[in-house]
Amino acid sequence: MEQIKKILDDIHERYGKCMNILAHSERFDREYPNIQIPFLEINGVGWITIIETLLEEANNWNSKCEKDQTITIEQIKEKFGTLRFYYMGGDTRFRGMVDFAEKITKFTCEQCGRTCKNAVQCTKCQVNIGWGKGKDE
Numbered sequence: 001m002e003q004i005k006k007i008l009d010d011i012h013e014r015y016g017k018c019m020n021i022l023a024h025s026e027r028f029d030r031e032y033p034n035i036q037i038p039f040l041e042i043n044g045v046g047w048i049t050i051i052e053t054l055l056e057e058a059n060n061w062n063s064k065c066e067k068d069q070t071i072t073i074e075q076i077k078e079k080f081g082t083l084r085f086y087y088m089g090g091d092t093r094f095r096g097m098v099d100f101a102e103k104i105t106k107f108t109c110e111q112c113g114r115t116c117k118n119a120v121q122c123t124k125c126q127v128n129i130g131w132g133k134g135k136d137e
Contacts, residue, residue, distance in 0.1 A: 031055075034059045061090060073087045082106045084102065
């Protein structure tokens with residue numbers, strides 16, 4: 001019995017965060033029917049609220065506009081320690097929201113969502129977040 005628990009703990013440690021992200025991806029598909037959402041290429045759930053805000057705005061835009069003016073989300077991923085949200089369509093307001101979201105993720109732990117500044121490890125979740133991201137304020 002103890003061996004089974006050890007195996008399950010190991011599986012959770014290795015794949016638990018991926019399972020959380022997949023669960024969010026499935027929920028996003030249900031909650032935002034007016035956009036097709038690509039697989040999230042992020043390493044934790046700390047940015048989910050930021051991503052969800054952008055998805056909600058894109059979903060609202062697409063429900064109100066003509067078919068040829070919709071926002072198409074190409075890719076959502078982490079690159080060099082910040083969120084990258086690749087899309088086509090929308091307006092300057094949506095572009096501003098995406099720019100802001102990408103900038104604030106530089107100071108937000110991808111794992112736990114806590115605000116960080118200029119270092120390489122979040123002190124709350126103790127995960128090396130690399131690319132010049134920060135220690136907690």
